[in-house]
Amino acid sequence: MALIGELIMQGAQMLLVLAAAPLLLGFTRKVKAWLLRRKGPPLVQPYRDLLRLIRKETVLAENASWLFRSAPYLIFAATWVAAALVPTFATGLQFSWTADLIVITALLGSVRFFLALAGMDVGTSFGGIGSSREMMFASLAEPAMIMIVFTVALTAGTTQLSEVADFVFAHASLRVSLALALVALIIVALAENTRIPVDNPATHLELTMVHEAMLLEYSGRHLAVIEFAAALKLLLYVSLIACIFTPWGLAQAGGTPAAYAMGFITYLGKLAIGGFLLVLFETSIAKMRVFRVPEFLGAALMLGLLGTLLLFVSRSF
Amino acid sequence: MDRFVLDFAHMLAGFMVLVSFMLLYQDRMFSLLNVFALQATVLSASVAWQAHVQDAPHLYVTAVIALVLKAIIIPVVLHRVVVRLGIHRNIETVGSIGLTMLFGMGLVALSMVVMLRATAAADPLAREDLAFALSVVLLGLLMMVTRRNAVSQIVGFMSLENGIILAATGAKGMPLVVEISVAFSVLVALIVIGVFLFRIRERFDSVDSHALDEFRGERK
Numbered sequence: 001m002a003l004i005g006e007l008i009m010q011g012a013q014m015l016l017v018l019a020a021a022p023l024l025l026g027f028t029r030k031v032k033a034w035l036l037r038r039k040g041p042p043l044v045q046p047y048r049d050l051l052r053l054i055r056k057e058t059v060l061a062e063n064a065s066w067l068f069r070s071a072p073y074l075i076f077a078a079t080w081v082a083a084a085l086v087p088t089f090a091t092g093l094q095f096s097w098t099a100d101l102i103v104i105t106a107l108l109g110s111v112r113f114f115l116a117l118a119g120m121d122v123g124t125s126f127g128g129i130g131s132s133r134e135m136m137f138a139s140l141a142e143p144a145m146i147m148i149v150f151t152v153a154l155t156a157g158t159t160q161l162s163e164v165a166d167f168v169f170a171h172a173s174l175r176v177s178l179a180l181a182l183v184a185l186i187i188v189a190l191a192e193n194t195r196i197p198v199d200n201p202a203t204h205l206e207l208t209m210v211h212e213a214m215l216l217e218y219s220g221r222h223l224a225v226i227e228f229a230a231a232l233k234l235l236l237y238v239s240l241i242a243c244i245f246t247p248w249g250l251a252q253a254g255g256t257p258a259a260y261a262m263g264f265i266t267y268l269g270k271l272a273i274g275g276f277l278l279v280l281f282e283t284s285i286a287k288m289r290v291f292r293v294p295e296f297l298g299a300a301l302m303l304g305l306l307g308t309l310l311l312f313v314s315r316s317f
Numbered sequence: 318m319d320r321f322v323l324d325f326a327h328m329l330a331g332f333m334v335l336v337s338f339m340l341l342y343q344d345r346m347f348s349l350l351n352v353f354a355l356q357a358t359v360l361s362a363s364v365a366w367q368a369h370v371q372d373a374p375h376l377y378v379t380a381v382i383a384l385v386l387k388a389i390i391i392p393v394v395l396h397r398v399v400v401r402l403g404i405h406r407n408i409e410t411v412g413s414i415g416l417t418m419l420f421g422m423g424l425v426a427l428s429m430v431v432m433l434r435a436t437a438a439a440d441p442l443a444r445e446d447l448a449f450a451l452s453v454v455l456l457g458l459l460m461m462v463t464r465r466n467a468v469s470q471i472v473g474f475m476s477l478e479n480g481i482i483l484a485a486t487g488a489k490g491m492p493l494v495v496e497i498s499v500a501f502s503v504l505v506a507l508i509v510i511g512v513f514l515f516r517i518r519e520r521f522d523s524v525d526s527h528a529l530d531e532f533r534g535e536r537k
Contacts, residue, residue, distance in 0.1 A: 174324040176331030183335075299342060299413045303335075304424055309426055310331060312433075 003094075009260070010094040013083040017239075020268075021083070021231040022046035024238065024275055031279045037114075046231065050224050053243070058220030061122045072218065079206070080308025082107040083236040087243050089263035091162035092253025096238050101149040101163045103181035105142070105178050108192070111229070112138055119214030123128075133290060137198070137210070138298035141191050144184055147304025151181040152244060160265040165247035175270040180307035182245050187300035189237035193230070196282040198293050210290075238274040245271060322370055323445075329363035329447035334425065336502060337456035340476055341417055344470065346399045350392045353472050356385035360479045367446075367486045375493040376486055382500045383482060391507055392474060398511055399468055402518060417463050424455040446487025453480030467517060467524040472509050478503055 026043040033040025060069070085099040093099075112134065119131035153159045155177055156167040168178075191198045194211040203209055215226055243250070249266030251259040288296065336356040343349045361384040368376030399405045428451035436444045457477025461470050478499075485496070514524060521528040 014483060084464050173320060176327055179328065179331065180335065242345040295342070299338075302338065302418050305422055306334075306338075306425060309422075309429060314430065 006094040017083040018199055021235040024235050024271055028275045028279050035283045053224035054221050056220045064122055068118055068121040071114045072222040074114050076225045076229045078107045078111045079232045083232045086239045088239050093167050101159045105145050115214055116164035122217045126216050130210055133210045141188050144188050144300040148181045148185050151177050151307035156235050165243050169247040177307040177310045179304045180303045184300040184303035190274040193234045194230040197285055197288050200287055240272040254285045329446050330446050332359050334449050338452050346405050350395050354388045354392040364486045379496045418496050421456050425452045428452040443487045450480045452483030465527055467526055514529050
């Protein structure tokens, strides 16, 4: 009976990320429009876009291989699993033993791999450029992510997200290493979600685009699935930052229904705050040149490295 | 509570190091000056926290001096100098920023190793502050070495001085007289350097310090 209850909670978590991801995207768009003194699309617009795309006909290039057709589903599945593993409203769920930072990084890495392959599959020049740029950024963003994982794992003594959240909650204090890891993680999250200083999520057809360039050949349900995955990825990073650095309000394993409800409400609050800060940052900054991005990501890598180094100072007393 | 005191001091000093890296990263004049003002503000907060922790009221004076002199007066003066020199639109051509940052990382690691060995018996609060302060000093030196524009070299020099103040307040018992005289010597240095900048420009039509090397015949 207890097992069924836990499975239900895990299922709730999986459905929650699925339901909340387009909402977060709609929220960021709405807030961005407000900050620019425009009215903006309604909050549910991303859901409508996804529905519209699913209903539309899928057009495939003549020379598209099986990889091109299966990549969207692989991308979506891997992103969904990764997003569902991050503790959102509760720690210690049924599958939390797999909710490992390295697993999540690896899942996102494979997502990127399939996306880059799909971008090159049809053989258009735009797709190739997008894939090559994505790989250039990845070669810096992934080591930076791994350094962040090391910093967090060395501080908390584990790579499991539930235990990391419990550790930070129990030993809440200011730590330089964690602060550096937070800044680095924010930089990586901006780059991974193709947000403004790195790439512009609102553009389509521009010479500097990275993520959109790989998707140019997709249409219909394939495009819907990939866009859904992109929304899930944004939600994943916001939840990851919220879970590691602000674990307050997370329900513990075997908590009362009231605790779970509390966790749910605080999670929505964290999402709203995270989305708002993201948009505030985006509207106050201009997009940087593509060739400056490696420096930006290099800063994240350096901060991660610095955080790991500083741990040895903190350990020394 | 004791844990929190240590962590907060650690945090402020660590933030100083972070801001030093931001200085290395900036290549635009005005952002450089803004980041420098930020560093001075953080320094002031750090010194004030030390004053609170060590229960040493004279450190509050140091904090106020740092805030007024380094976070307000010096950046404003340098700002005007930059405008008058007409170099505010220049983007500095430093070598690869990534390489400089990597070198800076090495310096931070070096100062950690040196300080942790050298001060094994010291009070942990002082020890951490010293390690961070040495990093800030070395990063300021690195900035002076890697930059070619005289104004950014001055900023490097001032941030080096910030590191020295950080080190001095971490260790107990720096007299106020020393502190005030250091602050005023920095101000005098600023005036001298300011005058010098204009002289250099008159003579060489540039504030690129490589012009000086060419003049001495060291570089063709």
